[in-house]
Amino acid sequence: MSSGISQLLEQIHEFSRRCLFRVISVGPLPIHLAFIMDGNRRYAKKRGLEDGSGHKVGFSALMSMLQYCYELGIKYVTIYAFSIDNFRRKPEEVKSLMNLMLEKIKSLLDKESIVHEYGIRVHFIGNFALLSDQVRAAAEEVMEATAKNSRVLLLVCVAYNSTDEIVQAVKKSCTNKLVEHSEGRDRDIERIQLVNIEETMQMRVAPGPDILIRSSGETRRSNFLLWQTGSSQLFSPDALWSEIGLRHLVWTILNFQRSHSYLEKKKKKPL
Incomplete structure (x- = not known):
């Protein structure tokens, strides 16, 4: 009985979301969203979880965000998965994050993954020489396996910073x-x-982001896409990345639509 109710509620939620997206789609939509996924460690500490748990919840949040972007028709999504500066953390923490990254990269190869369900092409950006052989090989395998997908391009910035x-x-x-x-x-x-x-530039495969979203209320760009975000709208919800959800994305897009004409004029203004 409870399973049936849960299924019904999920169907109602999905129908409501699609109706909301149809209304939003009447206005201009961003072509490219970029995310700085900040706050996973703070989320784990806040909830009293063990190390790495916040990043696992954050991965689920990313999968939901990809689904929403697909349903809205957004063509490019870029995420800041691991900065070159993150290699300065404690060796055991870096190793743990690399192991988790390897696990999640490999999960994208599953036939049931959202990547294959929605026709998402995955492209990794960064200094591959800094990655372990296993992580580098897994990234290359995912890129090859999704090369023919064309509905959404997911750009994963790993071992990356803008100055590099x-x-x-x-x-x-x-x-x-x-x-x-x-x-x-x-x-x-x-x-x-x-x-x-x-x-x-490695990011030449996509136009510059229309919106750069950084979770946890931070407004720093942390050496991320400095070249590409000169005309991007910045949005900093207070929610930690693991807490980010549909309402934050909707509010971001509504703000984008409100200021769209100004942003377009600024992009076209000659230097």
Whole structure:
């Protein structure tokens, strides 16, 4: 009996959500959402849970958020999964997080996972040389397995920070310039243009985020997508990432719609 009631309530909740999304979709929707998933450790401490439990709950929150984005028709979602700076934490904590990351990456390969259910392509961004062989191999396997999916592109920034991405892009641009000059395709060897750097950025696979969401009420960007978020709207709900849910996403999109015309004018304004 209780199982039947739970199923009915779930159906009502899903129907209500779809009706809400249909109303929201009348207005302009963001193409690209980026998330800094802050507060998992604080969530575990707040609830008296063991280390790592907050990140597991946070993973469930991410899966729900991906489902909502799919239902809304949002094409790009970027998450800050692990910063290069996080490697400075205690070795045992880094090892625990890497093991958890490996487990969750492998779970994306399951036929029943949300990635396959919704046709989500997964693309990892970051300095792969800093990852363990197992994590790197799992990430590459997921990218290959989802390469043909096209409904949503999930960009996972791991062993990443923005300054590292920019430095690597500049180095690659200089290398490309030298090659083109040696082959006689570019005589102006001294001039690196903006387009040269943008073409070598790892995040070139997606347009800049319309909205950057950081949970737990923090407003710092923490060296995340500094190049790409110059015109992005910032939103900082007080909820820890493990607590984030549908209402926070809806409120974010409503705020985006309210200021959409201003943001579009700002993007088009010449430098």
